[in-house]
Amino acid sequence: MRSLRVAMGAVSVASALLLSGCGGGASTPGVAAGGPPQQGGEVVFTTSMEPRTLDPGVLGNVLATQSVVGNALYGQLFTSDEAALAIEPKMAExxxxxxxxxxxxxxRAGLQFSDGTPLEADDxxxxxxxxxxxxxxxxxxxxxxxVARTEVVSPTELAFELVSPNMQFGQSIAASALNWVGKPEAIRSGPAEFDRNPIGAGPFVLEKWTRNGDMVLVRNEKYYDAPKPYLDKLTVRALIDTAxxxxxxxxxxxxxxxxxxxxESARAIDTGxxxxxxxxxxxxxxxxxxxxAPFDDIRARRAVAAGIDYAALGMVLNGEYGEPVNTLFTADSPFYDESKKLPAYDPAEAQRLLNELAADGKPLKFTIMSxxxxxxxxxxxxxxxxxxxxxxxxxxxxxxxxxxxxxRSVKGDFQASISGLMFxxxxxxxxxxYHSSSATGNIVEVVDPELDAALEAGRAATEVPARKAAYGKVQDRLISLVPQIFxxxxxxxxxxAPAIGGVHIYGQGGIALDDLWLQRDDAA
Structure with a gap:
């Protein structure tokens, strides 16, 4: 199978695409707009789902959920630098x-909500x-x-204590709704009123939101990082279908x-x-x-893992670009270990386990929630x-x-479910x-002291060699337990479109919307 590689910058291709409706102009097809950012313009951004609320505490901070909306309205305390395995300050200093x-x-000193009131540590x-x-x-x-305890030290300083040591806690902020702060008084006004007039300190403010339609956002003139945002208007439109x-x-x-x-990534490249x-x-x-049941029996988990033809499944999902997951980490990750192979397709072993389960009066029957x-x-x-x-x-x-x-995933009301775990x-x-104490995140319901200890060691360490050793043990336990199947x-x-510049993807798919700009022929 062909491997599709994407990078943090532009991907150049030779084919051409004539763009229409791009706010007045276009750039070299297949190459992201370059040079100094231009001010102004309107852009439409389609996402895969519409949020049920604009409450920053409820939104999901990954690309597949509502990170576009959250980052637009509330900005970010931090983003992350994947190459350096570090966080980068934004609204936080x-x-x-x-x-x-x-x-x-x-x-940062001088932060303001979109209504002009200060954003401070108590918020x-x-x-x-x-x-x-x-x-x-x-x-x-x-x-x-x-977070066990929080204490306001000054208008710009928040002291807090964690339940257990985690030297990587900044990654948790950047990758979750902890990154977003709404104005408390506006949130206390109730969900309906807040959805009508959400007040944050992000690069955009809500102009109007039509349920099952467009969410129109306009430039926040009080945004801390002038002259950002560069765009005058950002329209977010939910379209569930990839095609x-x-x-x-x-x-x-x-x-x-x-x-x-x-x-679709490959098709995008081919079309400029x-x-x-x-x-x-x-x-x-x-x-x-x-x-x-039935996956409280490890034989059932191993049978399903051995019974899936990953290469064929990749072809079904992504054609020649479908890539099976042979190891938890990709080869360019500092935590990669080629020897730690995830379960592979083995239909003979799958049938042996299924026959054994049936002989024990437990023929495997389950439903995949999708x-x-x-x-x-x-x-x-x-x-x-x-x-x-x-x-x-x-x-x-x-x-x-x-x-x-x-x-249903959070409540454990399922047998098997389609999901994702990208990082x-x-x-x-x-x-x-995977940690047993992760009440809402451990949807696989795995409880394993060895796995817990390795995960704790990985987040407590600061140097890559120590972290790699810890995550090596994590991989060993996942291979042995098969709590879920990659x-x-x-x-x-x-x-x-090539006319768009300033696209910066980080973490689990966050995007820093204040950097976006549109190359326009009519720009002054």
């Missing part, structure tokens, strides 16, 4: 700790403390719960789109668009509920087809909307997914 437990977060305290409340239903409650997002981009109906398909993103470790996964997106459904149905060719196994598919999948730095993603590599990427 610094984050410091000597022991990984006691921390000081310092904000961050409100945001973080509030996210711990289970009644809020925050996706990132698990991240907030690791529809791509066709809208190709026709000039949008200038940016999130993408969940390597095949630009692919922005990073090759992440992990990938798309089949989550198995380890706490309930998102309603094209790629998710296709993956679930392809696995159903492959596994059904074996004896003593029956597989169903249950398609649900995003809210239902999320709610550059392993913290906080691996701890959140079935195809993925990329956190954004497809863009």
């Amino acid at each position: 610094s984050l410091e700790s000597l022991d990984g437990v006691s921390w000081t977060l310092t904000l 961050v305290k409100f945001a973080w403390d509030r996210m711990k409340d289970p009644a809020l239903g925050a996706i990132d409650t698990g991240f907030a719960a690791t 529809q997002r791509m066709s809208t981009l190709l026709s000039g109906g949008s200038q940016l789109t999130v993408n969940d398909s390597s095949a 668009l630009v692919v922005h993103g990073s090759k992440t470790s992990g990938g798309n996964v089949l989550v198995l509920n380890n706490a309930a 998102y309603s997106s094209t790629v998710s459904k296709r993956g679930a149905e392809a696995m159903q087809s492959q596994l059904s060719a074996l004896d003593n196994i029956e597989v169903g598919v249950d398609v649900q909307d995003t809210a239902a999948v999320t709610a 550059s730095d392993p913290e906080p993603s691996l701890y959140r997914r 079935y195809t590599r993925n990329t956190a990427n954004v497809l863009a």
Whole structure:
């Protein structure tokens, strides 16, 4: 299979594309706009789903959920630098700790909410403390719960303590809703009023939001980092279908789109668009509920892992660009270890285990819960087809909307589910997914003291060799336990018209929207 490589910058191609509807101009096809950023212009950004609320504590901070909306309205305390395995300050000035437990977060002086009132440390305290409340239903409650105590030291300083040492806590902020701060008084006005008039300190403010339609955002004149944002207007439009997002981009109906398909990335390159993103470790996964039948029996988990033809599945999902996940980390990761192979396709072993389960009166029968997106459904149905060719196994598919999948996953109300676990730095993603104390993130329901200890060592260490040793043990336990099945590599990427500059992807697919700009022929 061909391997599709995307980078943090532009991908050059020779083919041409004539763009229409791009705010008045275009640049060299296939190459991202270069030179100094231009001020002004309007851009349409299509995403895969619409948020159910604009509450910053509830939004999900990954490209596949609502990071575009969150970063637009609330900005970011930090972004992350994948190459350096470090965080970069944005609205925050610094984050410091000597022991990984006691921390000081310092904000930039002079931050303002979009209504002109100051954003200060007590507003961050409100945001973080509030996210711990289970009644809020925050996706990132698990991240907030690791903060044991917060204390306002000054208008720009927040002191806080963690439940346990974590020298990588900045990664948790950058990758979660802890990165977003809304005005407390506006949030207290209630969900309906806040959705009508959300007040944050991000690069854009809400002009109007039509449910199941467009979210129109305009430039925040009080944004801290002038002359950013460069764009005058950003329209966010949710289109669930991957092909529809791509066709809208190709026709000039949008200038940016999130993408969940390597095949569409290849098509984008071939048609002169630009692919922005990073090759992440992990990938798309089949989550198995380890706490309930049938996957509380490790033989069932190993049977399914051995019964999937990963190469064929990759072809179904992404054509010649489908890439199986042979190791947890990609070869360019500092944590990569070629010897630590994930379970491979072995139909004979799968059938042996299925026969053994049937002989014990436990023939394998389960349902795969799938998102309603094209790629998710296709993956679930392809696995159903492959596994059904074996004896003593029956597989169903249950398609649900995003809210239902999320709610049922957190409650453990499923047997198997399509999901994803993509990351550059392993913290906080691996701890959140696999540590036994991660109440809302450990949807696989795995409880393993050796795995817990290795995850704790990985987040407490500061040097790469020590972290690599810890994550080597994590890989050993995942290979042995098979809590979930990685079935195809993925990329956190954004497809863009060549007229777009300043695309910066970080973390689990966050995008710094204040950097975006549009190359226009009519610019002064």
